[in-house]
Amino acid sequence: MNQDATLLAALLEDDPNAVQSRLPTTVEVHGLSLYPATIDLAIAEAQLLAKIGRERRFSNILSRLPRAYDYVLIDSPPSLGTLTVNALVAADAVITPVATRFKAVDGLPGLTRMVNELQWVKPSLGFAAFLPTMYDQRNRHDSDVLDIIREQLAPLAPVLPPVRYRAADHNDASMSGQPVQVYKPGSEAARDMAQVVTAFLELKGQPA
Incomplete structure (x- = not known):
């Protein structure tokens, strides 16, 4: 995947007003608008350390998205580095x-x-x-x-x-590039995920 499809350029852009022009086109998949990630985003981990406002870079990006969303999910790295701090400040x-x-x-x-x-x-x-x-x-x-x-x-x-x-269901769905509900609808793994989403929406007072 080309790194131009990720948020790397927008994260490293020094002019806040130029951020929107550096946003890639979203990938529309399974009802979601997706900015994919690649290993190239690891470049930002080191480069952001030298940037002014480094912990607010992603927050600035979210404020300049070209359309509004009900929910924005940020899947941050499993570490407490600069990218995760950006995700937490934006969330x-x-x-x-x-x-x-x-x-x-x-x-x-x-x-x-x-x-x-x-x-x-x-x-x-x-x-x-x-x-x-x-x-x-x-x-x-x-x-x-x-x-x-x-x-x-x-x-x-x-x-x-x-x-x-459910190792087989989750791993196979991941390898196929599909959510488990799409890859294997009706499976116990799919029912688990549906139960989680329903419980979360009920917490937020939203219909499931």
Whole structure:
């Protein structure tokens, strides 16, 4: 995929008023308008460090999109680097996937501290929901961790229904480049995702 299809040029543009002209055309797929990502976006991680307003670059991009959207989902890297900080500053709230593994729970305090610190930049930033993933209801370990997630995180934000571990369905759907609901409609994996979306929309007072 050509890096011109990504937001790299817009992120690194020094003139805020020229950002809109650097936006690529969205990819329209499965009812979504998508700005895809490639490994080339890793270039921005280092280059943004030298930029003025580096933590607000993505927020500026969102304010200049050529059309309005009901929801904008930002899939940030699984790290606490410059791109993730940009995503958090641009976001209204954070949906946090949490694998039902003790190591995943151990990493949450770092994310929580970052969200708290970023409230100096964006006081309204907070958690919208936590999403338990990789869940195997047959495994005692997973059930114990899910209980811990609900106990520790519910005071911060609602905990959504868990997404069960369905390796074949999720991996095959990813390889085909399709959402699991499109790749294998009616499957348990598709039903899990539909349940999560319904629960989230109900939290926001939106019809499912």
